[in-house]
Amino acid sequence: MTMTVSSRAKPLAFPWQDRRGRLSWLKLGAFVGLFVPAVFITGSWAAGDLMPRPLNAVIHLTGLWGMRFLLLSLCLTPLRTGLALPELVLLRRMLGLGAFAYIAAHFLLFVGDQAFDPLAIAREITGRFYLTIGFLALIGLCLLAATSTDGMVRRLGATRWRQLHRITYGLGLLALVHFFMQSKADPAEATIAAGLYLWALARRRWSAPLAIPALVAIAGLGAALAEAGFFFALRGIDPLRVLAANLDIEFGLRPALWAVLIAAFVEIAGLIRRTAARKARGAPRPVAAHRAGSAP
């Protein structure tokens, strides 16, 4: 949940404005996009499509969308630098706050599911490890949301604020573990998320074109190892068998391969865009890769 603060920045009246107060179509699209799952979830709930346990289904759906937006906000740096789309930085705060809103709703629905009984809630959170982890992640996200305003950036100072907001990656890890632990039979989406999370982390350090094969491999291997670890921990299945299953595409693409394809698509599309832009400018190739993640 980082943001850009410049000397020309002024307080924004609406979330779809850029830092000079002009309409940003990118921000407007993202703002509308953040509401789409909420509208569908509410509509399905109201239409009775989530039977037999609608509240449980909504807890799952809000958790899922909270996780997806959180992951997207973590992947914003690789997407911005990888695809050479610097304007994506404008979406950071909005995406982070959107993820927080879904996760806060997820928690409040859980509280409702416990009939708002504080003792039952405390017992569940302390008694089930995946809920303890989710709760820790939620506390961290509350801290980040509370300090996401321009006023808080000024009050904390840019350096301290940036250091604080680096915990987003740790919170993302907690959220991933929570996701995996409650996945039960099918950890496919959690597996893809784990691969992309590791890719995003690695890409903060390496962004040179030569690092692309390693970055794509990290996405695939990270996902494959996370999946093998999950099945070993949950069912005692031999990790080598789960890893070997990634080579068999008879029943469709395995989650680790999806992680590879997504990372490879971003990296290759970005390489093509950057090369084309350099040629258009007639500029020489950069000697060293710049480091990403320069927010706020």
Ligand code: HEM
């Ligand atoms: C960063 C914080 C959190 C994230 C990203 C998150 C995300 C998720 C996700 C992705 C799922 C699985 C959805 C699915 O597979 O359909 C889930 C399930 C669930 N989460 Fe969370 N969650 C978070 C925090 C919490 C907290 C604080 C609680 C309550 C204390 C909680 C309670 C639950 C419950 C009860 C389930 C369903 C488990 C089941 O049916 O067995 N989550 N969460």
